[in-house]
Structures are given as structure tokens and as C-alpha cells.
Amino acid sequence: MYDYIVVGLGVAGFSFLQQLEENRQNYIVFDNQSQQSTRIAGGMFNPVILKRFTPAWQAAQMLPYALLQFKKAELKYQNQYIHYIDIYRKLTGIEEQNNWWVASDKPVMCDYMHQITYEKIDGIEAPFGFGVLKGTGIVNVSALLDDVQNELKRRNLLRNEYFDYEQLHIHEKYVGYKDIKARKIVFAEGYGLKNNPFFKDLPLMGTKGEMLMIETEAQIPYIVKSNVFIAPNVVKKGQYYVGATYNWNDKTNLPTPQARKHLEEKLSRLLQKPFRVVLQKAGIRPTVTDRRPLAGVHGRYRNLGVLNGMGTRGVILAPSIAKQLFGYMEFGMTLPKEIDIKRFEPV
Template sequence: MLDYIIVGFGLSGLSFSEQLLKNNKSFVVISETDKSSSVVAGGMYNPVILKRFTSPWNAIPQLEYAIPFYQEIENRLNTHINNPLPVLRVFNTIEEQNNWLIASDKPNLAPFLSTIFKKNDNEFILANNDFGVVEKAGRIQVAKLLSAYKLELLKNDSYRNEVFDYDALKIADDFISYKGLKAQHIVFCEGFGLKSNPYFNYLPLNGTKGEVLIIKAESLKLNAIVKSGVFIIPIEEENRYLVGATYHWTDKTWKTTDEAKSELISKLNTVLSCDYEVVGQLAGIRPTVKDRRPLVGRHPEYKNMYVLNGLGTRGVMVAPTVSDQLLDYIEYKTVLDTEIDIQRFADEYIAS
């Protein structure tokens, strides 16, 4: 009998797989990989909300745990996935510069907000004022990470590339079975796919569609992430950059749209003056929650069924710590943080 079945293989499914590997637990992942928003994720880890110069939820402990977590995977798979890069925030006004300096005095932001502004030395970036520099930021190559990790799981016969069939799941008191597999526990890490899950679809997962462009700009030569109306993120391929992202709350399709492309180009043109070519466009649905906290915990009725979801827009930072918490909760009976425990939505389950 297996210890676990994991359903879904984005950042949450991968992170929980890694926790199981580190704890010598047996498991199988079942996933239709191309339906993960993680595949199209920008992969940026940024410990500052740059619109308001505030700190995201639990940013410091999340980052302190996440970077060594990804480093361990890098070393084991012998695959480079972590690109540390500063974020350069374009200042539109002197007032924004002043607000930055005020924010840099706060204990939870001081480690990240440099008090020394950077001169704009790139002739193709339209920025009249200096940049604010966010340190200890960067990008995880998420698609490359998922691909390399999936390959390892396939070699170990621990991955099934298929759509999960809820009707084939059988639940007993002390185990679950699924198409010839038996396991002590099942953990659903499905992202927006949770909306189709009959066991957890009572949870208030909204989903926010996001689209990004891939551009080729030979003159730009950026070695940092630039944040203005959009993020411009250097990626692995030479002279290519991710530009994003859009937010759409009603469209729940995975199709790219001309509207999003136009929006991103319009914003990009306010900060970029060099020639560029749009060479790709990607779309995904972020698993967002109404209270902006992850969905983690045990099913109210079935004691061997769990969920790990709702990582939102900062999945790269959030996934490692919450997956660690969930494993400790299952295996060692620790208490989940009330902020992430799905028990906070118990009333929704009763109402359903």
C-alpha cells in the first residue's frame, strides 16, 4: 500500500511530493500536467508588494524556507532553476520615492528595500527618476522545474499522466483506492481544477485568469526584473523576456486573448523604447481565494482526504512552507495555522 496519492502537479503538488521524498514516504502523482497555471507562471519570488510598498503575508519565513528548498531540488536533479535577480521599481513621482524610504524603515521590509536608489543606465527603459531596488528577489524557472521533476517521478513509476476520475475513487475507513492503487491518504493539489472536485468544491476558490507575453528584444540587455505598469522579466532564452501579467476575474478559459495582448503591449510601450517582437503568449488561471490565504487541511467528513490549494499569485514563495505544514499535520498531528486551515470555511461545507 502507498502512503499517498497526490492529485495535481503544479507548484503545490510538486512541493508536497518533495516533502514526501524527504520523509521517505511512498506516493504516486496523478495529473494532467498541461492544465496547471504553474506551467505558465512567471515564477517570480518578490518579498514586496510594489504597488503599496507593503510586505506580503509571511514573506520573510516563506522566503527563508523556499530558497534552500529549491536549491535542494536543483542539486538533486542537477538542473538550474533559480535565477536570483533584483527587481527595479520605476518611480513615477518623487512622492513614490519618499514612500519607498519610509517603507524601508519597517522591520519586515528593511531586508529587501535598498535605501540607495539606482540610476537608470539602460537607454531603452523609460524612467526619468531613479529605480528603487528590491533585493533577495528572483525567478524560479517553474516550467523547467516541473518538467525535470516529472521526469524523475516517471523513472520511479510514481507519475500517471491522466485526468483524475472522481467516480473511480473508493474511500474506506483507513485507506483509499483508485484504479488499482491503494493508499493511506489522498491529497488534492489541483489549482483551479478544484472547482470540479466533488469533495472540495464548496471551498471559495475564485480563480483569476492571467496572461503573459514572451517578447524578443535584442537591444534591451536587461539583467534585472523591471516593474512599471507591467513586470519585464529576463528568461533563459537569449534576448527574451516575460511581460505580465493581466488579471481577469470572469473569464475562466485557458485561451489567450487579443484583449490581454493589447493591454500588455500598451503598458509595455510606456516603459520600453526599443524595438521588440511578441513571440509568444500564455494564459493560466491562478487559484485565488477570497481571503487571500491558502486552502490547506483535512476534509470535514473523510479523515484520509486532504487539500493543498489556493496559493494565489505568490505560489513560488508560499508552496514550500504550506506543504511542510500539511505533512506535519498529517504525520505528526501538529496544528495548522488557522489562517490556512480550511476549517475556517466549515460553514460553507455544512451549507453545501
């Protein structure tokens, strides 16, 4: 008998596994790579909304815990995932410069938003300078998931297959699935939740995002944000991540020529040096109508949990929300109303 079955090994599933490990629970994981959100994410962590210079929901509060959890993973797997890189927000005029100063004086924001600089960045013109954000960076979540997967495979704890919901048998004190019994099950399937008969009515919208990997001679040591992000590929010098698009209609993981054109056009306005696209990828962000995560247990079957809705900020949110869900499922701790799926009753 396992303590938990976990369905989904994106950043949400990984964060829940960390809670299980820390609390000496045993588990088995199902993942079939049908969703790609974590794998293709830029992995950026930044608690400031760079369009309006406002704080992202709970991000500054949750970021230290997220970094602590990723640091623990670094120690465990003897690999580097966290890369601190300043973000340079290209400013568009005097008004934005003023807005930057006003915002950077506010509590919390002042920890991240620093000076305006006129530093020259290779290939990028910025007559009004850049607002500099510090304490930001990239978590190489893809490398992290590779390491976690390898370890789980080695320990025979990963089933690389589709979790077939119809074969789940729910009993009062445990669940049964094929040859497996577990006290509880947690679903962390990202947009795959739409196929889950127990939680499919939750208002998960899904927002498709596409990104490009490019090569250029320009040497850009920071993450630069203008109408797109350009961020150094932390594992390959000379390559840069460019993203991302937002599409609320298309729910496939397929890259499209439209998104490529859109990103290339935006990048051409930002980067005054030639570039070459070497990769294009697409995934569905698990976004929710009210833009808050989804955590909780099924209204009728209390041994079925859900961890989802990380939206555009999985790296910052997932570790804390996983901790809150585990505390709720094991110790009866209260889930904050904003993330509890009860706000959408009945489920």
C-alpha cells in the same frame, strides 16, 4: 499500498512530494496538464507588494524555506532553477520616492528594499529613478517540473491522466482508486479543484493571468516593474517575460487578443525600443476570497487532504504550506487558522 496519492503536479503538488520524499513516504502522482498556472508563471519571488510597498502576507518569513527547498531540488536534479535577479521598481514621482524611503526603513522591508538609483537601463526612461530590491529573483519552475516529471515517469510513479473523482473509494484506513490503494490522498489541482466534489465548495475564485514572451534588442539585466513586469528569460538571451494580466471573469486557459493588446500597450509605455511578441500564454491563478492558502482535510473523510490557494505567490508559499499540511496529516501538528480550511466550515 502507497502512503499517498497526489493529484496535481504544479508547484503545490511538487512541494508536497518533497515532504513525502523527506519523510520516506511512498506515493503515486496523477496529472493531466489541464491547469497551467505554475507552467506559465513568471516564477518571481519577491516578498514586497510593489504597488503599496507593504509586506506580502508571510512572504518574508516563508521565502528562506522556499529557497532551501528549491536548492535541494537543484542538487537532486543537477540543474539550476533559482536565479537571483534584482527588481528595479520604476518610481513615478517625488511622492513615490518618499514612500520608498519610508517603507525601506521598516523592519523586514529593509532587508529587501535598498537604495534609489538613477542607473540607465537600455530602452527604459526613469526620470525619478528606480527603487532597488535585492534578494529577489526567479525560480524556473517549468524546468523544475520537467525534471520532476521525467524522474517520476522513470520510476513509474506518474499517471498522465485525469483523476476521475467518481472512482475514488474511501475507507476508514485507506482510499482505493482503480488498481491503487493508498493510506491518504492529497489534492493539489490548482483551479482544477472546482471539479473536485469533496472540496469544490471552498471559495476558490480563480484569477486568469496572461503573459507574453517578447524579443527585443534592449539589454535589460534586471526585472523591471512599472505598470507591467519585464523580466529576462533565464534560459534564452534576448527574450523577456512580460506580465501579467488579472481577469476575474474568464475561467479558460485560452490566450485572448484583448490581453495581448493590453500588455503590448503597457509595455510600449515602458520600453522605448521595438519588440516582437513570440509567445502568449494564459493560466488561472488559484486565488481565494480571503487571499490565504487552503490547507487541511475533509470534515468527514480525514484521509482526504487539500493543498491549494497559492494565489499570486505560489513560489514563496507552496513549500511552507506543504510542510504544514504534511505535519498536520501525519503528526497531528496544528495548522495555522489562517490557512486551515476549517475557517470555511462546513466542507
